[in-house]
Amino acid sequence: MRVICVKEPGLLTTVQDLGRKGFRQFGMPVCGAVDANCLQAANILAGNAPGEAALELTMAGPEVEFGFSSVVGVTGAAMDPRINGRPTPMWQAVAVYPGDRLQFGWAQSGCRAYLAVAGGIDVPSVMGSKSTYIRGGIGGFKGRALVKGDCLPVGVSFMDPEQVLNRRIPSIHIPKLKSPWTLRVVPGPQAGYFTADGLHTFFRITGLPRMPTAWAAALKARLSGTWPAPTLFPMRSCRGQYRYRGAAVPSSCWATVTPRAGTPR
Amino acid sequence: MSGERNNPPGRAGYQDGAKLLPAGDRALVVEFGNEIDPRINRLVRNLHLRILEMELVGIEELVPTYRSLLILYEPAIISYQELRQLVGTLDKNLPEGELSPPKVHFVPVVYGGPYGPDLVDVAAANRLTQEEVIGIHQEPEYMIYMFGFAPGFPYLGGMSPLIAAPRLGVPRARIPAGSVGIAGSQTGIYPLESPGGWRLIGRTPVKPYDPCREPQVLFSVGEYLKFFRITGEEYLDIKAEVDKGCYEIKVASLTRPEGVLGGA
Numbered sequence: 001m002r003v004i005c006v007k008e009p010g011l012l013t014t015v016q017d018l019g020r021k022g023f024r025q026f027g028m029p030v031c032g033a034v035d036a037n038c039l040q041a042a043n044i045l046a047g048n049a050p051g052e053a054a055l056e057l058t059m060a061g062p063e064v065e066f067g068f069s070s071v072v073g074v075t076g077a078a079m080d081p082r083i084n085g086r087p088t089p090m091w092q093a094v095a096v097y098p099g100d101r102l103q104f105g106w107a108q109s110g111c112r113a114y115l116a117v118a119g120g121i122d123v124p125s126v127m128g129s130k131s132t133y134i135r136g137g138i139g140g141f142k143g144r145a146l147v148k149g150d151c152l153p154v155g156v157s158f159m160d161p162e163q164v165l166n167r168r169i170p171s172i173h174i175p176k177l178k179s180p181w182t183l184r185v186v187p188g189p190q191a192g193y194f195t196a197d198g199l200h201t202f203f204r205i206t207g208l209p210r211m212p213t214a215w216a217a218a219l220k221a222r223l224s225g226t227w228p229a230p231t232l233f234p235m236r237s238c239r240g241q242y243r244y245r246g247a248a249v250p251s252s253c254w255a256t257v258t259p260r261a262g263t264p265r
Numbered sequence: 266m267s268g269e270r271n272n273p274p275g276r277a278g279y280q281d282g283a284k285l286l287p288a289g290d291r292a293l294v295v296e297f298g299n300e301i302d303p304r305i306n307r308l309v310r311n312l313h314l315r316i317l318e319m320e321l322v323g324i325e326e327l328v329p330t331y332r333s334l335l336i337l338y339e340p341a342i343i344s345y346q347e348l349r350q351l352v353g354t355l356d357k358n359l360p361e362g363e364l365s366p367p368k369v370h371f372v373p374v375v376y377g378g379p380y381g382p383d384l385v386d387v388a389a390a391n392r393l394t395q396e397e398v399i400g401i402h403q404e405p406e407y408m409i410y411m412f413g414f415a416p417g418f419p420y421l422g423g424m425s426p427l428i429a430a431p432r433l434g435v436p437r438a439r440i441p442a443g444s445v446g447i448a449g450s451q452t453g454i455y456p457l458e459s460p461g462g463w464r465l466i467g468r469t470p471v472k473p474y475d476p477c478r479e480p481q482v483l484f485s486v487g488e489y490l491k492f493f494r495i496t497g498e499e500y501l502d503i504k505a506e507v508d509k510g511c512y513e514i515k516v517a518s519l520t521r522p523e524g525v526l527g528g529a
Contacts, residue, residue, distance in 0.1 A: 024328045024337075026474075026482040027412035027456075126476050136416060136457060138476045189286035189294040 001067040004117065006150040010062035010104065015121045015140035015152070018051040020129035031131040031139065035112050037175070038076040042116035045073025045093045045167050047159030052120035053130035055146075057113040061104020062146065064115075066096045070154065071118040071164050077110030077177070092168035095161070109177035118164065119155035283308070283356045285349055291325075291340055293348055295356070296333040301422050305332045306410050310487050315355050323348075329486050331410040331420065369406050369489040371515040372454070374445050375500040376402075376467040383464035387430045387447055399494060401425045402466065406489040406519060407452065417456035417474025417482040421490060424452045436462035443469045445492065456482075467492075470504035471514055478510070489519055 006013075016039065019032025033039035033056055040050035048054075055062075061079040074081050074090045081088050082103050088094050090113075096102065104113065123130050123141055132140025141152055157164075191199060284296040295312060298305035309329045316327055316336070323343030328335040338348055376399045377384040388395045407421035429450045437460060440446075444455040446463030455461060456474035469492075473483050484490065495503065506512035 022326060023416070023481070024326050024335075025412065025486060026416055027414060027418050028416040028481075127481060135459065136476070186287055186289050189288050189296070 001151075002119070002122075002154045002156070003067045003151045004064045004154060005067065006062055006146050006148055006152070007065055007101065008063040008103070009146045009148055009150075010057055011060040012058035013062045013146040014056050014058075014132040014134070014144075015053050015123055015130055015146075016056040016132060017053045017130045019131050020127050020133070020139065023127055028127065029133060029136075031133045032129065033112075033114065033131075035076055035114070038112070039114045039116075041091070041169050041173070042073040042075040042114040043120075045075070045091070045164075045169065046071050046116040046118045047093070047157055047161075047164035047167070048116055048118065048120050052116065053123060053140075054114050054116035054121060057104060057115060059111060060106045061113060061115075063101060063103035066100045066102070067098060067151075068154070069095070069097050069161075071157075071159075071161050072096055072102065073116045073167075074113060075116075075169070076113035077107040079104040079107050079113045081113075091174055093165050095165055110175075117154050118157035118159065118161070122153040122155040283312075283352075285352060287345065288335065290345075291338060293336045293338065293345070293352065294333050295336065295352055298332050301331050301410065303408060303422070306408070306422075306487075309334050312352070312355060313486075316352075321351075329411055330413075331422070367408075367488050367519045369491050369517050369519050370484055371517070372469050372471060372490050372492050373495040373499065373503055374403070374467040374469045374492045375495050375497055378497070380497070380500070381445070381465050381467040383430075383433075383446075384466040387428060387464050387466055390430050391428055393428070398428050398466065401428050402447075402452065403492040403494055406491045406521070409484055409486055409488050409490060411486055412482065414461075415456055415459050415474075416476075417454075417484075419453055419473065419484060419490065421452050424450055426450055430464045432462040433464065436460055440465065441468065442472070445469060468500070470500050470507050471512065472507060483514065 016031070016033040018036055018039070019030040020028060021030055024030065033054075039054055039056070042054050043050050043052045046052075046054075057076070057079060061081070071093050073093055074088075076090075078090065081090060083094070083096065083100055085103075088102070102115070107113065121130065121141075123139075126139045130139060132138075132143065132145070134144060137143035141150060146152075187199070282297075284294075286294045286296060288294045295309075297308045306329075309332065312334050313327050313329045316324065316334075321343070323339050325337040325339055326335075328337070336348065336352070375381075377395055384395050384398060388398045391398070393401075402424070405423045405425070407423045409419045410422050411420045412418055413420060424447070428447065430447050432448045440455050440459055440461045440463075442455060442457045444461075444463075444465045445467040446453060446455065446461070446465045448463040453463065454469060454473055455463075456472065471483070472478075474481060503512055
């Protein structure tokens with residue numbers, strides 16, 4: 001059987017590809033892998049098209065059992081992947097056999113890892129994508145995160161496994177997951193709604209290395225923007241935007257951001 | 266660029282035409298004004314259509330809003346500077362002119378009671394009876410300026426300020442799909458069950474959004490919605506038809522001239 005069965009689901013494991021594009025004008029979020037580069041790298045390792053559907057693992061990965069022989073690629077956050085209890089390398093193609101169990105632990109660095117299987121996760125395409133949109137209940141496997149007992153169908157690969165098994169991602173293309181991160185910021189279309197002092201504070205505060213939670217808390221009281229909330233109309237949000245709500249804290253938009261919000265950015 | 270231009274007649278909002286603003290490193294916002302105004306929105310739609318017609322490579326998606334157009338582009342194919350220049354040129358030559366005659370979709374709504382738990386509050390806040398609120402709400406044709414918040418959630422213009430009501434202080438965690446609500450001077454439909462803070466005055470059995478249907482979203486930007494009142498029994502009948510996929514929403518052409526806000 002060309003299936004992989006979920007023995008333990010992990011914290012939040014979903015089927016993702018590069019997202020549902022072209023429907024933002026109807027209010028549809030794009031979804032798709034948060035880390036599109038790592039998704040594509042995993043697919044290349046497994047001999048798939050780079051944008052094929054794969055599993056996105058969040059914080060703590062799942063344990064899955066393979067019902068057939070295949071080739072997999074694991075990229076992204078280091079979650080201590082093991083096959084039948086033995087550590088298995090990331091960033092290179094790995095063979096799996098019927099009955100093999102691939103298990104992941106907690107992320108030791110990074111947050112999301114990707115597991116691609118030769119042939120791709122064979123779920124129906126909804127509006128041009130296999131990405132899971134959890135709130136909308138569509139895409140991926142039954143429109144939701146994986147749970148124990150799910151058996152995911154896997155597509156047929158036309159690649160020669162012997163050739164694919166040589167594949168590895170060169171180390172210069174492997175992201176170095178070490179803090180502090182440098183985040184580059186383009187002032188947003190409504191940057192003019194904030195005072196110069198407010199923006200200065202944003203860049204100064206966020207210019208200091210800090211943990212994300214402390215970073216948010218530190219900004220809460222100190223980002224002194226003037227934002228005429230009643231005259232602010234909904235504008236489009238796109239990935240990576242920092243939004244600021246009057247009494248809240250700046251937050252960054254991610255893959256499932258719906259394409260509108262009435263908060264300055 | 267557009268800033269060097271004089272103020273042409275018929276331009277609402279900005280004196281000097283559109284503002285071009287970067288929205289990150291792969292999107293550009295073209296902002297035409299600062300108000301909800303059909304003239305501004307027509308400029309948005311005009312630019313949207315013009316760029317679509319050009320079938321440019323490197324443009325990933327175009328997303329119209331009340332008063333701006335978001336252009337998502339692939340910077341490896343078209344640069345920010347090239348895109349800015351192109352949009353600036355297009356913006357100077359935008360026709361004020363004719364878009365195809367807009368459709369009006371007739372949306373059945375059961376008002377009040379368990380379907381619209383906030384109708385009482387909306388009436389009280391405006392010193393009206395519930396019947397008056399319903400009458401005022403279903404009177405205009407509402408223009409669809411944009412979609413957002415959730416797939417198929419229409420942002421509508423043209424609601425009477427007589428029935429405006431503030432958002433709930435604490436949003437509801439779960440709002441049933443099809444709920445029709447008011448927030449400030451806006452009205453809209455929740456296309457799927459979601460959290461939300463709008464005041465709910467009724468519910469429609471039709472599904473503005475259904476991922477298993479073609480088209481997935483029933484309405485388009487620039488079209489109009491008109492609500493009409495149904496009873497609770499009719500709601501159940503129509504809902505059964507919708508679930509079987511055989512309810513046809515009534516559609517007509519807009520009869521009044523565009524650009525005039527109804528009901529206000």
